[in-house]
Amino acid sequence: MVEPAKYYENSGPGKIRCLLCPHFCTIKKDDYGKCRVRKNEKDVLVTDVYGQAKGLSFDPIEKKPLYHFFPGTQILSLGTPGCNMQCFFCQNWNMSQSGIDKSGNKQVLPAEILTISKSEPKNLGIAFTYSEPTIFYEYMYDTAILFKENGLKTCMISNGFINEKPLLDLIPLIDAFNIDLKAFTNSFYKKYTKSSLKPVLNSLEIIRTKKRHLELSFLVIPGLNDNMDSFKEMLCWISDKSGKETVLHISRYFPKYKSNIPATSNQKLEELFDIAKEKLDYVYIGNYSGEKGQNTICSNCNSIQISRNYYNTMVYLSVDGKCSKCGYKIMNMM
Ligand code: SF4
Incomplete structure (x- = not known):
């Protein structure tokens, strides 16, 4: 359509x-x-992608990843082909770099998406994800309006490479964001993603200023963005601009698309996790088989408040997002 x-x-x-x-x-x-x-x-x-769902399925909210936004719930997830970055290491290149190839797309309009979402009574809402939602902006916008009118939650999982005006117009319709911070140097963004860093940082500041729920994802590519000085600089920026309670997901990379760099080692992920924990309260490791960085631990009393085993989640928090042991506020659950 x-x-x-x-x-x-x-x-x-x-x-x-x-x-x-x-x-x-x-x-x-x-x-x-x-x-x-x-x-x-x-x-x-x-x-070209209005109504062209390449992916439409119910996922655990943790898979987005969003760990501090209604943990343990399911969310209908939607994506279309296309992306405005061209990362040579893209982990989802079949969808993001396929251009206008409509084979395998499901034609589904916003009203039908709402109907599908209601077929699962415990569904939280909708996540715009899988590829880059910015490039299906109009489809996302119209769908988000319907979901908000029906009292459901909306999430955008994005690279953050969007101009200020469209982002500001969209923000009232989106409850939670997960934004990729792919590196902390413009040279990385320019060389490996064919974009630039500054607009992404600008988007993060806008989302924070508008008080939307925000989590960040950092995909660790060995030798390309795991320089310790640059990583520490990024952590300082996050902590200064967004606060130490900002959730950071450190994620394991696998060789995909045009990259044959070997997958990130558990050791490197754990090393970065330990450094990140010195600056931020809530750091997690994704796509990895170890035990570090899986559970949500109260930053005040150190008790486990959410335990995770892959996508099996046990939530011990109070209904208003406070630690069940000491009452410290960990997340908003409204
Ligand atoms: S400026 Fe417009 S057409 Fe160009 S990549 Fe961005 S969204 Fe696509």
């Missing part, structure tokens, strides 16, 4: 300029932007 897109301007004869993300693609007639799903059709910007 081809739908008119938001956020663009005419930019000379036969050209339009997309204003959705910091690439600001200038797109000629019948051509696509860098995300390969937004197109200049007769000088109108259209989105």
Whole structure:
């Protein structure tokens, strides 16, 4: 389904300029932007992925990952093909880098998604995820409105590479974000993702200022972004700008897409975990078989408040997100 897109301007004869993300693609007639799903059709910007679900399934909220947002619940998760980054190590490249190939897509409009979500009585809401939700902005926006009108929760799992205006317009409709912080140097972003760091940091500041729930993910790629000085600089920035209670997920990388760098070792993940714990209260390790960084431990009294075994979760917190032992506030549960 081809739908008119938001956020663009005419930019000379036969050209339009997309204003959705910091690439600001200038797109000629019948051509696509860098995300390969937004197109200049007769000088109108259209989105090729409205209603094109490549992934639509109920997942544990922990899988997003969101560990401090309604732990132990299920959430309907939606994604379409396309991404506005081109990470050579992409862990989900089949979906993100497939462009306009619609094979295997399920055609499903926002109202149908809401109906599907209600088929699971314990479903929390919707997570826009799997690929990059920014590039299916209009589909996400319309779906989020319906979910909010029906009293359900909405989450965006994103690379954070979005312009300020579209993000500010979206924020009232999104309850929780998980944003990838792929490294803390612009050179990494430029070389390995074909984007830049500053707009991502700007998005994080906006989300925090608007007081939305925010968790961060850091995928550790051996030799590329695991430099200790840079990692420590990133931790200081997170702690200063977002607070030491900001949740950080340190995630294991596997060789995928164009990368044949070996997978991250458990030792490296644990080393980074120990360093991160010096700056932040809640640090977790994802996609790993060890025991560190799985449970939520009260930062005040050190008691286990959520235990996790893969996606099996036992929650001991009080209903308002306080430690069941000492009463310390760990998360919002509203
Ligand atoms: S959303 Fe797509 S078309 Fe628009 S600026 Fe970003 S990459 Fe280019």
